[in-house]
Amino acid sequence: MTDTAVRGDLAEVFRRDYQRVVGVAARVLGSRDEAEDVAQEVFLAFGRSTVPAGEATGWLAVAAAHTALNLIRSGRRRTSREVAVAATADTVAPDVAEAVLTAEERARVRAGLSRLPQKQAVALVLRHSGLSYAEVAAALDMSPGSVGTTVRRAESALRKELIRHASSD
Amino acid sequence: MRHPTEGVLRRLVDEPAGVSDADRTHVSGCATCLAGLATAREDAATVHAALDAGGPDADLPAAWQRLTTGLADTPRPAPARTRRSRDLFRRPVVATVAVGVVLAGAGTAAANDWLPVFRTEAVQPVAFDTADLIALPDLTGYGDVVVSGEPDVRAVDDAATAAAESGLTVPEVTELPDGITGSPTYQVGDQVTATFTYSADRAAASAAAAGEVLPPTPAGLDGSAVQLVAGPGVAQVFESRTGVPGLVVGRAVAPTASSSGVPFDTLRDHLLSLPGLPDDVAAQLATFTADGGTLPLPVPADRVTTSATDVDGVPATVLETRDGLLSAVVWVSEGTVTVVAGSLDADEVLEVARELR
Structure with missing residues (x-):
């Protein structure tokens, strides 16, 4: 379908928002390479969409967060295995212990994110990616007042998750 | 205070x-x-x-090059994408929803009406809040939906009759999990065809009723149609000791969709831009490119978790309710979707799935 029109403001929006969209996906995925794949996917969809220009930033950020969250949810078992493998590797190769620890922590963050309610996870990632409370509220169709509560709950749950796993080692 | x-x-x-x-x-x-x-x-x-994922900023010129290549190569996504993430994106899975459409007639939630428009044979779970699912608008607000060929779900006597009437190979369950007993009952559903014809007038009326203004209709969209063909399908139902259905094994010809008039993405993007669809839901659905096979399966993430696995080498998706009461595994193979579901845990449904003959 090469006749599908590509929107005229794509280049401008791309220059303005691409780094941020990669950043949103990277916070979810813990990998900038995978985050770039997500950003490409999201901009492809945006390029053919009729999303109003004024809503583009929020739309792109939300789409990136959802796409990345769906990726880690669909790969949850892989993540669990990564944790197990990382834990084993720790005893085998002490010189890579630090790298392994990082990988393990990242896997825990991914697992924790995938267990949060979707809206909490998206609001959390958007706020930590630098969107203002008003921008998060507009992008997720929430009241600005409820953004703080949603983000706070997500942080509390995620932190508990990180502590729980850390203390169970 | x-x-x-x-x-x-x-x-x-x-x-x-x-x-x-x-x-x-x-x-x-x-x-x-x-x-x-x-x-x-x-x-x-x-x-x-x-x-914090750290790392350097993305290489903007390279990323732009990749994006424009991807756009020119429509509808296939960017060719530079790594294989691993491609596989994750495309992991073919099947909707319990699609099976439900085939075996039990059109679903009750408006979300079910959206699905057929979205795609064909493979499915990827998409997490929604239950509230968002309820908020999805009904397609009939945007045009005419004509269903021809009622599914006519009916009980048949045995597997041979089910196979003859559906034209499908009926999967044989070789070993039943604990708590599931006896012989199954068989049900067959016929092929269903649904046609959605977009109506600018109808959409404008719906938008006005919602107090919204309709975005401009792309040229040629008014009167264009999308047709979905699904089924036939067959299901076998085993009872648990308590007498309620404990295990269901269903198989159906996977839905296929075709559109008339304008390109599919034009219709999809326009529908997604219409008032009434929550922004975050629209954003999720819009990321499904018309790549020839991915049907988004709306999963209420507050109630159901999903994970990826395989059944005899075919990628499959496991769905589990958060209360632990129900599990299902769905997969697509050679144009048919198969689902094994029950009041069992995920390992039990997977074992049944992998032992099917």
Whole structure:
């Protein structure tokens, strides 16, 4: 379908928002390479969409967060295995212990994110990616007042998750 | 005055200008709130560090090159994408929804009406809040939906009759999980064809009723149609010891969709831009490119979790309710979708799935 029109403001929006969209996906995925794949996917969809220009930033950020969250949810078992493998590797190769620890922590963050309610996870990632409370509220169709509560709950749950796993080692 | 909410305390951490003077004054003199603020600050910092992926900025010119190549190569996604993430994106899975459409007629939720428009043979779970699913608009608000060929779901005597009437190979369950007993009952559903014809007038009326203004209709869209063909399908139902259905094994010819008039993406994008669809839901659905096979399966993430696995080498998706009561595994192979579901745990349904003959 090469006749599908590509929107005229794509280049401008791309220059303005691409780094941020990669950043949103990277916070979810813990990998900038995978985050770039997500950003490409999201901009492809945006390029053919009729999303109003004024809503583009929020739309792109939300789409990136959802796409990345769906990726880690669909790969949850892989993540669990990564944790197990990382834990084993720790005893085998002490010189890579630090790298392994990082990988393990990242896997825990991914697992924790995938267990949060979707809206909490998206609001959390958007706020930590630098969107203002008003921008998060507009992008997720929430009241600005409820953004703080949603983000706070997500942080509390995620932190508990990180502590729980850390203390169970 | 009452203590400000935890949300207000959270905003004080990183956007204090957004908090009212009264709240700020209260917090500065309240030991309880100051303690809450300290905890909020600590949690925010920990999570911020945990989410930080680090690394250099993306190479913008290279990324732009890749994007424009991808757009020119429509409808296939960017060719530079790594294989691993391609596979994750495309992991073919099947909708319990699609099976439900085939075996039980059109679904009751409006979301089910959306699905057929979206795609064909493979499915990827998409997480929604239950509230968002309910908020999905009914397609009939945007045009005419004509269903021809009722599914006519009916019980048949045995597997041979089910196979003859559906034209499908009926999967044979070789070993039953604990608590499931006896012989199954068989059900067959016929092929269903649904045609959705977009009507600019109807969409305008729906938008007006919702107090919204309709975005401009792309040229040629009015009167264009999307046709879905699904089924036939067959299901076998085993009872548990308590007499309720304990295990269901269903198989159906996977839905296929075709559109008339304008390109499919034009219709899809226009529908997604219409008033009434929550922005975050539209954003999720829009990321499904018309790549020839991915049907988004709306999964209420607050109730159901999904994970990826395989059944005899074919990628499959496991669905589990968070209360642990129901599990299902769905997969697509050679144009048919198969689902094994029951009041069992995920390992049990997987074992049944992998032992099917």
